[in-house]
Amino acid sequence: MIITKQKNLEEILRVLGNGPVFLIGCSECATLCHTGGKDEIGAMKEALEKRKIPVSGCIILDPACHLNNNKRMLKEYSKEIDRSDKILVFACGNGVQTVAELFAEKEILTGTDTLFLGEISRGNEFDKRCMLCGECLLDIFGGFCPVTRCPKSMLNGPCGGSSGGKCEISSEMECVWDRIYQQLKNKGKLQVIDVIQKPKDWSKAVEMKRRV
Amino acid sequence: MSYRSNLEKILSEGRFVVTAEIGPPKGSDAKKIRDKAEIVRGSANAFNITDNQTAVVRMSSLAGCVILLQMDLEPIMQMTCRDRNRIGLQSDVLGAAALGVRNILCLTGDHQSFGNHPAAKGVFDVDSIQLLQIIKNMRDAGVFQSGDPLLAERPSVFLGAAANPYADPFEIQVDLLRKKIDAGAEFIQTQSVYNVEKFARWMDDVQSQGLDKKVHILAGITPLKSVRMTERMKFHVPGTDVPDVVYQRMKNASDPAKEGYTIALETIRELKILPGIHGIHITALFWEEIIPALVKDAGLFHQI
Numbered sequence: 001m002i003i004t005k006q007k008n009l010e011e012i013l014r015v016l017g018n019g020p021v022f023l024i025g026c027s028e029c030a031t032l033c034h035t036g037g038k039d040e041i042g043a044m045k046e047a048l049e050k051r052k053i054p055v056s057g058c059i060i061l062d063p064a065c066h067l068n069n070n071k072r073m074l075k076e077y078s079k080e081i082d083r084s085d086k087i088l089v090f091a092c093g094n095g096v097q098t099v100a101e102l103f104a105e106k107e108i109l110t111g112t113d114t115l116f117l118g119e120i121s122r123g124n125e126f127d128k129r130c131m132l133c134g135e136c137l138l139d140i141f142g143g144f145c146p147v148t149r150c151p152k153s154m155l156n157g158p159c160g161g162s163s164g165g166k167c168e169i170s171s172e173m174e175c176v177w178d179r180i181y182q183q184l185k186n187k188g189k190l191q192v193i194d195v196i197q198k199p200k201d202w203s204k205a206v207e208m209k210r211r212v
Numbered sequence: 213m214s215y216r217s218n219l220e221k222i223l224s225e226g227r228f229v230v231t232a233e234i235g236p237p238k239g240s241d242a243k244k245i246r247d248k249a250e251i252v253r254g255s256a257n258a259f260n261i262t263d264n265q266t267a268v269v270r271m272s273s274l275a276g277c278v279i280l281l282q283m284d285l286e287p288i289m290q291m292t293c294r295d296r297n298r299i300g301l302q303s304d305v306l307g308a309a310a311l312g313v314r315n316i317l318c319l320t321g322d323h324q325s326f327g328n329h330p331a332a333k334g335v336f337d338v339d340s341i342q343l344l345q346i347i348k349n350m351r352d353a354g355v356f357q358s359g360d361p362l363l364a365e366r367p368s369v370f371l372g373a374a375a376n377p378y379a380d381p382f383e384i385q386v387d388l389l390r391k392k393i394d395a396g397a398e399f400i401q402t403q404s405v406y407n408v409e410k411f412a413r414w415m416d417d418v419q420s421q422g423l424d425k426k427v428h429i430l431a432g433i434t435p436l437k438s439v440r441m442t443e444r445m446k447f448h449v450p451g452t453d454v455p456d457v458v459y460q461r462m463k464n465a466s467d468p469a470k471e472g473y474t475i476a477l478e479t480i481r482e483l484k485i486l487p488g489i490h491g492i493h494i495t496a497l498f499w500e501e502i503i504p505a506l507v508k509d510a511g512l513f514h515q516i
């Protein structure tokens with residue numbers, strides 16, 4: 001899932017200036033991480049109206065990153081959208097761009113910061129898991145991604161700062177190499193660590209388009 | 213036999229070696245580095261020049277190395293993977309070799325969040341083990357990382373790496389050392405030693421696998437200058453192990469700098485007689501002036 005966080009209200013207000021504005025949320029990731037679901041869009045509408053900023057309408061796209069689906073869904077709201085020069089989107093960076101694609105004449109504003117691709121580990125907790133490197137190495141590392149979860153993307157074992165299962169960057173962060181080590185040990189596959197992993201092929205990560 | 217560097221030569225002859233670290237200045241004044249080098253001249257066989265250590269911007273390691281070469285001192289160029297991708301690293305290896313640098317220490321590097329530009333984008337395109345292998349292949353096989361051949365002269369360098377017996381998981385630290393040797397490490401400079409007992413346990417494992425015959429291990433020493441520094445090392449610097457007894461000694465001392473010096477001296481004496489140790493690497497953080505006395509009092513002077 002794409003994990004986002006809402007920009008703080010002051011920042012949104014500063015960029016937004018005066019309304020009217022049309023609000024867009026997303027039924028998928030932004031709903032699950034509480035940044036652009038029905039509840040959050042409703043609360044945002046209220047907060048803006050309290051500050052005398054007119055909201056001409058709102059919609060939760062299903063999901064915001066689907067271009068043709070967006071066209072279809074937004075058609076029903078053409079009147080409300082016409083009344084606003086500004087559209088404020090609460091979705092991931094992808095969702096915002098898919099909306100921007102459809103409204104060349106409007107000002108598209110972003111209500112969220114897009115953080116990472118991660119899992120919902122608890123109700124309100126999200127953890128980074130993948131950086132879309134284009135050539136997945138998870139098979140080697142027992143299902144834990146050092147490319148993403150080690151701040152130094154170390155492919156050949158932990159750095160000298162790994163301590164008690166924690167990362168040297170912060171005692172709040174686990175050292176993914178400690179997880180990899182435990183996992184390989186449990187599976188009797190520690191010899192994997194002896195293999196020198198070659199530098200990663202980042203040419204795989206520059207794809208801009210895929211057709212099937 | 214021809215040696216790539218004097219450091220390689222004396223290590224190969226089985227002589228006990230001293231290396232010392234010189235941190236380049238936060239400015240462009242070459243005199244700063246020359247002054248530091250003059251203090252330690254004659255007290256070590258070769259001198260590490262750090263590469264933006266702890267992610268704080270300083271004069272480049274390569275420039276520092278060239279300044280040392282102009283003074284007829286032998287540099288060890290530290291290279292980290294934080295600030296350059298494989299293109300930049302390989303290019304600097306060629307440049308360094310062209311300018312006369314003959315020793316390179318390959319490190320992954322401290323994360324940028326520790327330094328004075330936490331907003332920087334870290335590179336980490338390769339890690340220290342991959343960097344070792346890349347340079348070894350440039351030198352021995354005449355190919356770049358991509359497989360493309362070098363065309364004019366291969367960099368003739370003596371390769372080193374770091375090892376930390378105090379990092380976790382302890383059980384794989386020897387495996388990581390073996391991996392570094394496989395990748396190309398010919399000498400090792402260890403994390404600073406305060407806990408000799410744990411270091412000796414690690415050395416036992418190293419020896420039982422015969423790794424001390426395959427690589428020259430230099431044990432790290434960083435004299436403690438104050439109680440504050442001891443606390444920073446004990447509680448805040450990742451991957452260091454300052455035992456409680458050392459901490460107590462520093463706290464109870466009427467002259468902590470003197471006590472720190474004594475502890476360093478004792479540690480060197482213990483390390484010197486450990487089988488498999490081929491030298492001492494001194495990192496005297498902002499205390500370079502202590503190095504000549506330390507080397508002399510530890511009885512290392514006549515070796516240089």
Ligand code: SF4
Nearest residue numbers: 130131133136137145
């Ligand atoms: S190896 Fe690449 S694709 Fe696989 S989880 Fe890690 S970043 Fe994602």
Ligand code: SF4
Nearest residue numbers: 150158159167168175
């Ligand atoms: S402590 Fe572990 S996760 Fe953190 S940088 Fe080092 S190897 Fe990576």
